[in-house]
Amino acid sequence: MEPLRQDDPPRIGPHVTLARLDAEYEQAVPARRFIARGADGDRTFLGCLPRANVDPTRWAIEAESARRLSIPGFLPVEEVGGTADLPWWTAPYAPALPLPAALRAHGGPLPEPFVRALGAALARTLATAHNLGVTHAGLSPAAVLLTTEGPRLSCFGAVRAAAPDGEQRAGLPGLDSGSLAPEQATGGRPRPLGDVYALGSVLAYAATGHTVPERDELPSSLRGLITTCLARDPVRRPRADQVLTHLEPTAPSTGHQATVLDTAAPIPLPASLVAALARQSAQVLAAEVPVPEVPVPEVPVPAALD
């Protein structure tokens, strides 16, 4: 979470922006993401606008698709609005760290057990989506939001939004080249095994700090898995459910009857990330929007986001 800059929008639809979610140098984010609050002060949102040079219409189509999906582990897009030129979407706010911010908060690559748990959670989400015939097509380190309730995938459809199938996508703004499967970079239609490639790059990033790691950099226990996920030829990559089985060989069978108490446990977070999430939560709780009666200044100054 970062303070607002001069050129940031004061509002997203009816909501007042409070802070940025991403630091400026996260070039690979396909959208401009903000923390925003409803004008009545009651609700807080994660708000998103397309970045410059991304076709707003294609972007809005993916946002609308995301809004219609209900896949556990996907960030739930609640509202899509705006105009054809300037669309936006919002999701209910919860404290969230994009994976690059998490590495910054931790001061470097994340511990191997956490990367495994993260990989298992993401693989479970992707396996569910693929099972339903949905390809995420936007997975990258910045698309992974770590929350206190587990990772949430945002940036749905970023690859499809960047350019239509059949056009080269390599090097387009908003796409993380390290997470873009080779067949998608050359214009192929995003398919599930492209998500697996991106998953491999995300885990590599979490474990080393970059999406295209040297083989030796990877923790030995994850080296084989990440390398096969990053195979150039999609048919050589594992399916998401196979990644899940690999990372969580003792995944519980569903033999016993689920109860309220069995809701999936959030994955244990390293201390540095708990601290960063709690700090963000406290800052946003304490943040104030201008009182409604007072005219909104052209460039609102975020209050108390130190």
Added chain:
Amino acid sequence: MLSPLTHDDPHQLGGYRLIARLGSGGMGTVYLARSVTGRTAALKTLHPHIATDTAMRTRFRLEVDAARVIGPIHGARVFDADPLAETPWMATEYVLGPPLGDAVSFAGPLPEPAVRALGALLCAALAQLHASDVVHRDLKPSNIMVTADGPKVIDFGIARAIGDDRLTRTGTAAGTPAFMSPEQATGQEHTAAGDVFALAGVLVHAATGHGPFGAGQHADLIYRVRYASPDLTGVPPALLPILTQCLSKNPADRPTTTDLATQLHPGHGDFASRLPEPLLMEIARRAGDVWHARPRRLPAPPEDALAEAFPGAPRSATSRLSGLSGLSRRKLLALGGSSALGAAVASGGAWAWLDSLDGGDTTDPKPPAATSSKQPAFDLLWQVATSSVEPQIPPVPLILDGLLVAGEFGVQGLNPATGAVKWSDPEVYFLRRTATDGKQVYAADHTLDESDPLSVSTVDLTTGEINAPFSELKDLRAILDGTQVLCATGDAVYLTGGRGPRTESGFDKAQSWFLLGIGIRSGKKLWEVPLPARPDESERLHFLSAKAVGEYLVLVQQSADGALRLVVRNALTGEALWNRPLDGEQPGFSRAHLAVDSRHVYPSADELVALGLADGKEAWRFEGKTPQARFSPPATKDGVVYAVEENRGIVALDATNGTLRWAEKSRAVTTEDLGAPPVVGIASVYAQNKASSALVAVDIRTGTVTRSVKAAPARYFAHASARRLIAVGDEHTAAYPLN
């Protein structure tokens, strides 16, 4: 973590819209609230009727001042406050972390590096206060919130300026005795060095899970604080010298906060990285859960009107025991920290406990197949600070129509439906000296006068005052510590009493002790049988529980070495009919649960058997699904016996012959879950599931799981007429709806 607003909570205060309750106590309520600017805050309020008391209003203002002095790093940032409003309020940041006491109870004692960092940061917090000439006076684990960035001191109910004695007229000793300084315990000035003493106690608690002077009865604690060496068992050896020095009886021998911080040399690195994982997870959970809070308000409970119009209570403020000086009782109350002060510190602690009691998942958006959508919300309805820390007998609240008497000492009379405190400064002080037959509360008064005879009275149910005694036992001494009122029927009260030398606490081998029955109408002793002598300083009371059913008096008797026996006597004559040992792997308190009906007693000893009341012979035995399956203590109601079976869940048996009526669909049941009996409600039976911090509820007719709720480990009781599931924790009593 949050409970809904009640029907009579205001909609807004000081420009803040109220969202949920965080806790409430005798002094006021703490709300989660939101300003028009969308800022979310904890809004602490003082009840308007208490705010009419100038001293209380002044105390509230001093608390606001102290919270501002300690600042946003070491305390909760103060956004705004209005101590002059009709309902005085203070808005602070909503602190994301559990109170230290809760943190230690669910994550275990903290590792040494965490204790060192905690101590150094608390030294800085105290230094901040002391630099402004404010002493805290009530530092304790429930007043310290553990956040990812360090501890925050949140409750200043009795903080005051050094040398300012405006607020001391109500009592000489204030604060929590377990962490009180010796000078505070003797009513002397508690200075900055007193806060250092309390801080050391807090660190001992953090490192070991127990305070340096244990817990238990007020007077005992005060005695130990003053005279006993601290119990530092389990403290990391490297911390022993400095903590011992902090716990010096002489304030001048203690280090300053600066010295202490230096000696703790916490080193560098994040505070969070020293915390155990379960605690980190809890902090993370709180940081996320608060964003799910939506304004909710409970409708007015229909039974509220009934409970308020509580009938038939005797009024007898004038009928005090003539030979008993009110002053001496006052003195004892003041010494023990009067309940007004208990209430003053309640809000912070209550706020804290609420979070841990309710896991916050009660509004799971995806109810599983087993739960149907028509079920009512299962929410914490109220909670009140009471004290049952390290009780000497299992804390069992007294349950009457429209009244709940709770707390091991400084007992309070509560409206069971709403949690409203009917009386909190009672003359009845120790729960173990009270019993109820469901209509009256009987109490053996205690006094500080050496010579007073043991007397038994009824209690004014509206005021908590003790009526004129209906029985005086001139050969027994009221003051002796081991006195217990065990149980009562409409006809008789059963109690223990002794004579011989007085001790500060515990027994003396020169004392003689008796079990006796007293006729309520006649006030005369029905019978009396001698009890075994206790060694000097033994603290074990003679009985852990007792029930009188028809002509039988069923007792769980404790020997001086802690062995338990189930003893059945003739209630009319005292004659011993039979007895047998109560063995089992569960702790004594778990074995002390008594399930009795008109024919059988169902002992709590890992097995599930029915013993004939008349002869102790086994009437039936339930073997369970697997060989040697163990059982929780049983409960019985309306001809059915309920227990939790290991690796199975709740089972319901016919009380006459032990045949299985139903069994819960199998679930994991750990040894811990076998420590308490199921709670039998009206349409449901409840059992604890500690692994998931939950209460499982099943349909009383079929055993089908109906609804579960996350809940901290507590002792649960059914208040059927108020339809409340009462949870008794170490420091609080709370209620859920009972179905």
